[in-house]
Amino acid sequence: MSREFDVVVFGATGFVGELTARYLAHHAPAGTKIALAGRSEGKLAAVRDRLGGAAADWPLIVADADRPSTLDAMVARTQVVCTTVGPYLRYGESLVTAAASAGTDYVDLTGEVPFVRYSIDKVGDTAVATGARIVHACGFDSVPSDLGAYGLYRKAQEDGAGDLGTTTMVVMSVRGAASGGTIDSMRVIAEQARDSATRSMLLNPQALSSGPGELVRVDRRSEPSDAALVRASTVDPSLRGTLAPFFMSSFNTRIVRRSDSLLEYGPDFRYGEAMAVGSIPVVSTIASAVVAAGLGAGLGAMSFAPTRKLLDRVLPKPGEGPSEASRDKGHFTVQTYTTTSSGRRYRSRMSAQGDPGYKATAVMLGESALALALDRDRLPARSGVLTPAAAMGDALIDRLRDAGFDIDVAEIG
Template sequence: MSSTRDLEIVLLGATGYTGRLCAEHIVKSLPTNLAWGIAGRSLGKLEALATKLQEHDKDRKAPEQLVLQFNEKELTALACKTKVLINCVGPYRKYSTPVVKACAENGTHYVDVTGEAPWVKDMVNKFHETAKSTGAILISANGIESAPADLLTYVMAKSIKDQFDVVTDETTMSLYHIKGKFSGGTLSTILDFFNNLESSSSDPYCISLSKPAQPRSVSIFRRIFGVHYVPDIGVGTTCVCEPCDTSIVHRTSSMMPQLFSPNFRFWESMKTRNIFTGIAVHFTLISVAIVLLFSPVRWLLPRYIYAPGEGAPEESKAGFSIEYRGVATAKQDKPGKKDIRVLGSFRYDGCPYTLTGIFLAEAAMVLARSNRVGQEIKAGYLTPASLEDEYIEKLENAGAHFKTTVLEQ
């Protein structure tokens, strides 16, 4: 990567809902000597955001404001200007393939918060080898999808390795609790997904470097009704985050053979009170999906939801929070030894979209300044957990909480 780049971090799509929250975290929490910029199509919106950011820290130098259109020439120029590009422009399938291409081809580190699993698969297939050749590190799904599940799986597996010197064979993850509201960008992405169903993929190992010898098997009861029981966590049901989280975690496990078995399996569900509510949630989600298959519904919905770039106002966020819990299991080869089981949790007390902004900013700081980048952290299409303990520490300093406990054997 060229040492003549003017900026360390550029935030693209800074005037959108998630982009603004990310920018606020940068101003409030990242080093004051950070050389950074905000980028988008509208100079007026960028100037208004820069003025608003000054209210948080009047002594900090205002970010450079970069106006561009989404064409190859301007995106290439933007990528060559910075070490790291944070991309908040979604739906990603619709707008952001040229952004990833510009970063991959020009050795610029990249991070986004997409939950669009088919698009991530497409980007990995197209740009992983290119990024390896230029030195770029590309990380997608570094938001609510799929950073909590990926990072907690990593933390539990590392705990097992550190304490017992064995690798993890399986993780069962639960979106244990969430309180918040969708933003307009998220809802727009959901609608875009249903406009392009032909690009979807259900293979849980679609972006893994390798696959287990035996495929995962799901019980008929769970396939039909969506529920199952997770020891030490409770009843789980269908989780909308599961497709993207599963593919990201399996990519992580395939890149970390020192922590995970070659036959590692990841499962995810959403915590529910009992089997009956779990079945109700499962069929409600199916019903919603069926309704969204009808194009008139997708045409009508945007008139009644937040527009892209909008989200819950600050005064309505009191009590927002998110928590994941998981159980990681490792088998022991010695006769008579029970499986090792570790219970892990991830919690953040606050708006999930604020947390997404934190995920983005802190990952970008690791990529911009860590001595491990290019050494232990190799180039290519990686995952949030690829940033390992340095990233975990930054997130904990920003208010996230990770915890692990060895369960009785």
């Protein structure tokens, strides 16, 4: 595909948008054609000046989510559009439609189930027809989750170990802050959840893997709960204590189940997520209960107008984020466990330095965009509304390893 640019970063004047642009400026291969896009040419120029070096000559594109014609013009010029402009339910529909119509690959950071469902229903067929890869959730939500399960699937295939059975990702350690954009997305979802149809979608564990023409292989009631406390030894005999709910599991699990629907991990594949809070049984059980209660109270407060106004005063706003020193101190480690249909146990692991929602996310999003733009001969011949695993799989794993992520898959037991 002959386009003027390899990658356009839309939303480059935002906090995470600039972090992503900075990552590309320092790590994209020489000769990669990149442009910055946003509503204000002046602000874009200021970002470009701060980036310096390789970005000094990057073109600037004025485009506005509220002016669809500018988005049409922008996506027609690039192989890949990389967008950080959220909440995507509020600002993303016109851009994903433009990308699908133009046959332009698309990556974003959404953690919004209704937005991904919108893409599947409204632009999925168009993207298949034009050859566009629409890839949502290319940051901490949900690359570690999606590639963790995918890595197990590939290893089991290579070993002839059969299909994946019950699979659980455990957040072993994490240090970082929720981004202002993530908080704003939660505000929008809380507002939309007042609608009964949206609420039903959010509660459906297969919201992104069941729909017109999509095969559902398992009873939705058999999927693990997103809110339950989990005895660690039921995930794998090597684990101890009680696991707490992970606050992004209600989105991540839907993305991984969509990967299963596209790649077919196995007829008995079930997927859940949890978070380690200690290995001492009594202490971890109390801590897990506190985490679960806190998550419930937080979601309730976010959906209730008076308490939401109070939270708005203290929670980060879109465009805000921690200092560079704080971002550098962040880190995460996740481990995903499965038992295959032949009874063999496997574990995948991903860890990285840097605040998961900011520094590490900029790496994941930037490398996703580069994989789509530069590794096209390695990508599966697949188009439509995809997931990181289904769209990029091994190519993205290799890129993240080269970027300093520790990723491995091994048989255990």
